[in-house]
Amino acid sequence: MPVVWLVGRKLVRALLTLLFAVTVTFLLLRLLPGDPALALASPNMTEETRAAILASYGLDRPLLTQYVLYLGQLVQGNLGVSFTQSIPVVDVLAARLPWTLLLTGAALVLTVLLGVPLGVWAASRRGGLLDRAVQVLGVTGQSVFVPSVAVLLLFVLGVRLGWLPIGGAYDTGVYGNAWYLSVARHLVLPALSLTLVQLGAYVLTIRSTLIDALGQDYTTLARANGLSPRRVLWKHALRNALLPATTLVGLQLGFLVGGAVLTETVFAYPGIGRGIYEAVTQLDYAVLQGAFLLLAATVVVANMVTDLVYGLLDPRVATR
Secondary structure, eight states: OOHHHHHHHHHHHHHHHHHHHHHHHHHHHHTSSSOHHHHHSOTTOOHHHHHHHHHHTTTTSOHHHHHHHHHHHHHTTOOOBOTTTOSBHHHHHHHHHHHHHHHHHHHHHHHHHHHHHHHHHHHHTTTSHHHHHHHHHHHHHHHSOHHHHHHHHIIIIIIISOOSOOSSSSOTTOOTHHHHHHHHHHHHHHHHHHHHHHHHHHHHHHHHHHHHHHTSHHHHHHHHTTOOHHHIIIIIIHHHHHHHHHHHHHHHHHHHHHHHHHHHHHHTOOSHHHHHHHHHHHTOHHHHHHHHHHHHHHHHHHHHHHHHHHHHHOGGGTTO
16 A cells, blocks of 8 residues: 555544544533633622623633534634633643653653563573563553552652652752752652553553563574574564554553643642643633643654554555
8 A cells, every 4th residue: 555545544533533532632622511701700700700700711602612612713723812810721731741751751751661672581481580571561551550569659758758859850959960859859750650551551662572482483594503692682573562562652642641731730840730730720721722732733643653654664544
């Protein structure tokens, strides 16, 4: 199948997925209990004042009209204005996005750096103590709730031992290299929380695909040619086992984004997730819609790129 046709088909699918996400988000937010006008003024406001506030943001119009107008704004790259901050939603998200990218990026790198050697060691010692321990930890890691891990780490490493900061993204009043060091220290706990939850699936995938690769004919031939077990494992078997693992990295980005929303809330980390929490409490529809759209777009694009890479690397799946 031509590459252009493959990319075009994936792009259309991604756009339809985004449209579905936008529609569901738009409708669900309107079902939230509460009155957005109360977040903008006093609960003792008159009915005329409330109506004027809703009209100024177009919330007094029929739902279908609001939806059509919102889609029209999206096409123009306009995400609206924050109800509570009275600034463009784009500016609100732009201030928070770098922190979320830093957190998810650090967690993803840690997952790969820890997952590959653990998966390899478990596969090379199949049935041994290390292999059983990795399997138990892997299944456990997939079963726990992200905030539970975050709270546990916060309490043990932050409160009881006092080794790391328990909230925020950096210390105030520090500059230069001290600021970067402060950012790194504040990043450890939230990034570690996300890593521990995601690591299990990655390690188990590496282990299972590597065990399968070690039983294939090409690894048997490599051993027959006199190659050392270490060389067969790391150069031949692992190279082929990394293809499914590479795909999993892209798919895990969606879970990382979802986990970041919860983790940022626990650690008061100033990313998109913390912004979503604050917007929910304030019924700030505009910020919520923009944040959910941004997160959905991130996941859709990551999955599309992963799908394309997998299709290019393995032509057998390129025709799906």
